[in-house]
Amino acid sequence: MNVLVINAGSSSLKFQLLDVDTREVYAKGNCERIGIDGSFVGYESIAVEGKQTIDAALPDHKTAMGYVIDIIDATGKDFIGIGHRVVQGGWYFPESKIVTDESLGWVREVAPLAPLHNYAEADAIEVCRELFPNKGNVVVADTSFHYAIPERAHRYALPRDVVDRLHIRKYGAHGTSHRYIWRATKQFLGDGVHKLVSCHLGSGASLCAIADGKNMDTTMGLTPLDGLIMGTRCGTIDPATVVYLQRVGGYTVDEVDTMMNKQSGLLAVSGISSDSRDIEQAADEGNEHAQMAIEMFAYRTAQLIMVMAQANEGIDTIAYSAGIGENSSRMRAEVAKKLAWMGVELDPELNAVRSDDIRLISTPKSAIKVLVVPTNEEYMIALDVAELLG
Numbered sequence: 483m484n485v486l487v488i489n490a491g492s493s494s495l496k497f498q499l500l501d502v503d504t505r506e507v508y509a510k511g512n513c514e515r516i517g518i519d520g521s522f523v524g525y526e527s528i529a530v531e532g533k534q535t536i537d538a539a540l541p542d543h544k545t546a547m548g549y550v551i552d553i554i555d556a557t558g559k560d561f562i563g564i565g566h567r568v569v570q571g572g573w574y575f576p577e578s579k580i581v582t583d584e585s586l587g588w589v590r591e592v593a594p595l596a597p598l599h600n601y602a603e604a605d606a607i608e609v610c611r612e613l614f615p616n617k618g619n620v621v622v623a624d625t626s627f628h629y630a631i632p633e634r635a636h637r638y639a640l641p642r643d644v645v646d647r648l649h650i651r652k653y654g655a656h657g658t659s660h661r662y663i664w665r666a667t668k669q670f671l672g673d674g675v676h677k678l679v680s681c682h683l684g685s686g687a688s689l690c691a692i693a694d695g696k697n698m699d700t701t702m703g704l705t706p707l708d709g710l711i712m713g714t715r716c717g718t719i720d721p722a723t724v725v726y727l728q729r730v731g732g733y734t735v736d737e738v739d740t741m742m743n744k745q746s747g748l749l750a751v752s753g754i755s756s757d758s759r760d761i762e763q764a765a766d767e768g769n770e771h772a773q774m775a776i777e778m779f780a781y782r783t784a785q786l787i788m789v790m791a792q793a794n795e796g797i798d799t800i801a802y803s804a805g806i807g808e809n810s811s812r813m814r815a816e817v818a819k820k821l822a823w824m825g826v827e828l829d830p831e832l833n834a835v836r837s838d839d840i841r842l843i844s845t846p847k848s849a850i851k852v853l854v855v856p857t858n859e860e861y862m863i864a865l866d867v868a869e870l871l872g
């Protein structure tokens with residue numbers, strides 16, 4: 483059963499055509515710099531050898547979808563429906579839903595909570611409905627998995643009338659990835675996992691506490707700014723800092739927003755880059771700010787793993803995923819050092835292995851199993867589409 487998965491950003495449109503039964507990917511790619519000079523489509527497909535790039539004027543998502551259709555057509559594969567990654571489902575998507583006029587309206591209604599993503603995603607859904615009138619579309623919101631978090635963890639201790647009127651709560655992010663990580667870990671360890679802390683460490687980063695498949699807490703909040711230190715985001719800080727920056731620092735609301743989302747995190751601490759590869763290299767060359775960026779990232783990750791363990795009332799497994807989690811053996815080792823007091827022990831040889839496969843990297847005597855679990859959000863989205871439309 484084949485599914486087309488679409489992940490639209492404000493200036494990009496990623497796509498993947500895959501078979502949910504065999505997990506074979508027939509075509510995948512990214513339309514980049516939509517609405518900007520120098521736009522192009524990069525893709526791979528069973529219809530052509532190797533990576534392809536088409537220099538294409540992409541004034542809007544509809545034009546980009548035209549290229550996607552040609553690439554999909556060339557594979558000769560049909561598909562049952564289209565799954566759309568939506569960053570913010572707000573209070574309307576406790577689970578994935580088939581697109582109707584009403585549910586498309588919901589994606590736009592909650593867009594003020596994720597303006598950079600939801601409007602573009604809603605536009606992409608509209609384009610797909612127009613271009614494929616006979617195919618069903620499904621919204622798979624990143625927030626859905628977190629909707630089941632217990633109230634004690636998702637409620638903000640602000641006045642009830644304010645919280646209710648403005649729909650303030652912990653929505654979290656990366657939910658589709660955390661859901662996949664639980665599923666893959668369960669398949670890999672069977673009865674060996676009950677209390678998992680899932681660590682999605684990319685340029686955006688979040689942890690999720692999962693007890694027997696139930697989401698108990700996550701580190702991101704109303705928006706994806708909360709929790710861990712990220713590439714350019716500050717993560718958790720004293721909320722009064724926001725007021726202080728405006729009152730005493732003289733920064734405007736928009737300047738504070740930009741500072742905390744785009745000029746902070748690893749980039750700010752290292753003063754070099756938001757990319758952990760650059761930071762690791764600079765740290766090796768003796769740059770003290772880069773060393774501190776790694777130290778702070780690892781410290782906060784270890785600390786919040788413990789917070790998530792409390793949400794689960796126990797921990798038997800830690801799973802690492804996404805760019806840093808899957809690739810940076812150094813960061814995994816740094817976090818493990820900080821958790822050594824509670825018996826976490828990595829096998830240095832297993833930790834050094836590079837592979838696209840799920841794998842155990844802790845020693846047999848480690849008190850907690852540590853895994854690397856390459857995430858696959860597209861597959862998870864496709865599974866939801868197969869279930870709703872198959």
Ligand code: ADP
Nearest residue numbers: 683684685686756757758759804805806809810
């Ligand atoms: P996103 O999807 O949120 O943009 P990714 O999951 O692609 O992010 O992760 C990007 C991060 O992963 C970057 O900080 C990048 O430096 C890091 N990363 C990728 N490969 C490696 C590597 N081999 N070693 C260390 N960090 C890596």
